[in-house]
Amino acid sequence: MGFNILITTAPFGNGHKMVATALKNAFINKGYNNVFVVDLFTEAHPTITETIKKAYIKSYDFGEAYSMLYYGSEKLTDKRIIEIYRNFGYKKLRDIAKSFKPDVIINTFPILASLKIKNESGENIPVFNIVTDFYVHKLWLSKEIDKFYIATEELQEELKKLNIPVEKTVVSGIPIREAFEEVESISMLYKKYRFKRNKKIVLINSGAFGVFKNIKKVCIELCKYKSIQVAVVCGNNTLQKSKLESLKLRNLKVFGFIENIDDLYKIACCMITKSGGITLSEALAVQLPLIIIKPVPGQEKENALYFEKKGAAIIANNSYQIINSTIELINSPSILNAMKNNMKKMYNKSSSFKIVEDVVETIEK
Missing domain, CATH: 3.40.50.2000 (Glycogen Phosphorylase B;)
Known part of the structure; x- marks a missing residue:
């Protein structure tokens, strides 16, 4: 045409x-x-x-x-x-x-x-x-x-x-990639990435830690909980990937650049991330509750405040708050569900x- x-x-x-x-x-x-x-x-x-x-x-x-x-x-x-x-x-x-x-x-x-x-x-x-x-x-x-x-x-x-x-x-x-709107079999995805079905997955978008050098601490603390498995996506940051892998934590999986990142969004129970508009829209598509790392002033802060006001995200300003908020969320199915419902309402x-x-x-x- x-x-x-x-x-x-x-x-x-x-x-x-x-x-x-x-x-x-x-x-x-x-x-x-x-x-x-x-x-x-x-x-x-x-x-x-x-x-x-x-x-x-x-x-x-x-x-x-x-x-x-x-x-x-x-x-x-x-x-x-x-x-x-x-x-x-x-x-x-x-x-x-x-x-x-x-x-x-x-x-x-x-x-x-x-x-x-x-x-x-x-x-x-x-x-x-x-x-x-x-x-x-x-x-x-x-x-x-x-x-x-x-x-x-x-x-x-x-x-x-x-x-x-x-x-x-x-x-x-x-606009986001169509893949985020496609429904997948959750048990297939667990198998594909070798996650244990009886444990909750916390997804960490490591790009968010450009601001924030405490990713190691967050991984170590979260991995102390036997009921949690942590998935970190490092993108093209190979140095960070090898540093995290060298921690040899049993319930930590470290990914580099991953083509089908939507797979991980679909099986995670919450995500630790920064608040870029596109990442937030992708999370809305799969109703993935968010812990937003200290947003920098500017549009990220505005995005984060909007999501917090809508009950779709929790803002955490330091590693202590990130760890606490994540554990609290995982232990509160009712809050997780409320956040998911709020995200469903927000999503276009x-x-x-x-x-x-x-x-x-x-x-x-």
């Missing part, structure tokens, strides 16, 4: 690319094959991006700097510096638009909420934003944007207050599908 769809993404945080891919797949499933995903930052400024990326990762170590970058940029929204920030990659986008001729541009990262680009007939190409958090940073907002796909009804109310008309917002949820199913339907309908008008 004949639409050209351009999806922009960014290399900061691992989630944005996943959102872009989930969306691309949903378009292809619907018969729209001309979908182009571009990481504008890396394309436009490979060397600057590397530097920014390093600073971005580093900034997690000193929450203050990140907070300044985040809330600071919030305060600067009306100033000229933000315009420079917004236009980062704009020239590249214009060049791509010239050759690819998109009928629509979909952003999955706020800094790219850029100015209008015209097509060959001199008309503005529609620009849609997918907000990948449970909170809207002002960088997402611009009068130029034709539509916002957002996670919650509360956000719709917030945007109303910020003078974004309701007809420009769609409560779609945040088939988010990518909703967005694709709406995009197509809007362009066809």
